[in-house]
Amino acid sequence: QLQLQESGPGLVKPSETLSLTCTVSGDSISSSSSYWGWIRQPPGKGLEWIGSVYYSGSTYYNPSLKSRVTISVDTSKNQFSLKLSSVTAADTAVYYCARRLAVVGTYYFDYWGQGTLVTVSS
Amino acid sequence: IVVTQSPATLSVSPGERVTLSCRASQSVSSNLAWYQQKPGQAPRLLIYGASTRATGIPARFSGSGSGTEFTLTIGSLQSEDFAVYYCQQYSNWPPWTFGQGTKVEIK
Numbered sequence: 001q002l003q004l005q006e007s008g009p010g011l012v013k014p015s016e017t018l019s020l021t022c023t024v025s026g027d028s029i030s031s032s033s034s035y036w037g038w039i040r041q042p043p044g045k046g047l048e049w050i051g052s053v054y055y056s057g058s059t060y061y062n063p064s065l066k067s068r069v070t071i072s073v074d075t076s077k078n079q080f081s082l083k084l085s086s087v088t089a090a091d092t093a094v095y096y097c098a099r100r101l102a103v104v105g106t107y108y109f110d111y112w113g114q115g116t117l118v119t120v121s122s
Numbered sequence: 123i124v125v126t127q128s129p130a131t132l133s134v135s136p137g138e139r140v141t142l143s144c145r146a147s148q149s150v151s152s153n154l155a156w157y158q159q160k161p162g163q164a165p166r167l168l169i170y171g172a173s174t175r176a177t178g179i180p181a182r183f184s185g186s187g188s189g190t191e192f193t194l195t196i197g198s199l200q201s202e203d204f205a206v207y208y209c210q211q212y213s214n215w216p217p218w219t220f221g222q223g224t225k226v227e228i229k
Contacts, residue, residue: 047157047165047208047220062217096164107212108155110176112164 002026004097004113012091012120018084022097022113029078030055035100037109038071038082040093048093053080054102087120094118123147123214127207127221133229138199142207142224144192150213156185156194157208159223165208169194196226204228 008020022036029036037052051061053071061069070083084091094117098109124147134140144154152172157165167176169185172192182197196203209221 046222047210049216049218049220060216064217098164105153105212106170107153107215107218108167108170108210109157109165110167110170112166115164 002099002111004099004111006095006097006113006116008116008118010117010119012087012118013122014088014120015086018082018087018091018095018118018120020082020095020097020116020118021079022081024078024080024099028075029073029080030075033102035102036073036080037098037100039096039098039109039112040091041096041115042090042093050082050084050095052100089120092118092120123150123211123219125209125211125219125221127209127224129224130222131225131227133227134199135229136199136201140196140199140203140226142194142226144187144194144209144221146190146192146211146213148214149189150211152188153211153213154185154187154192155210155212156183157210158203158205159208160205168207199226 003025005023012018035052038050051071053059068085073080094115096115097113099111100109126145128143154172156169159165173185184195206223206225208223212218
């Protein structure tokens with residue numbers, strides 16, 4: 001059974017860089033059948049897709065965040081990571097990692113991590 | 123593409139039939155998914171392709187629609203179905219976009 005688990009600091013200072021890691025178990029992150037992504041949810045609000053990465057390192061991002069986001073993959077550790085720079089209080093959210101199938105047209109997320117709350121505050 | 127869900131909150135009694143709406147600002151064909159989220163949990167995929175149930179999803183959940191208008195129907199509401207429901211379009215990207223959610227609460 002595929003499982004995803006987020007990890008990283010729960011508190012980040014304004015203007016600094018938020019860094020999170022998602023550890024994948026139950027499947028290889030190098031599987032050609034999956035894309036790996038990050039989605040966030042501000043407290044009491046809806047979901048926002050941040051970006052996705054393929055095991056090859058190919059990425060695509062939400063245009064609204066693209067200038068501040070970097071998503072990378074570490075196949076040796078079966079992990080992928082999110083970096084969000086120049087954070088403000090508006091970046092306070094629960095951050096989820098998730099998987100979608102690497103099949104044309106299947107751009108929905110079928111496996112999710114439990115989520116991790118990141119608060120931006122001095 | 124902007125995705126709008128209605129109503130924001132729905133108060134229903136167990137056993138009732140429930141219909142949730144999702145509207146896209148332009149056609150997304152059948153490229154729409156529904157998720158269920160309970161407090162403190164990650165979203166769970168219910169429906170994809172507008173009408174196909176994901177693995178393990180009970181038959182009381184059904185989706186319909188195409189183009190810009192979609193519905194999620196819960197045939198007979200069970201206690202475990204009280205949650206927030208989100209729709210997501212995955213036709214035009216980036217970005218893929220979610221609705222703001224409909225909360226189904228106990229009447």
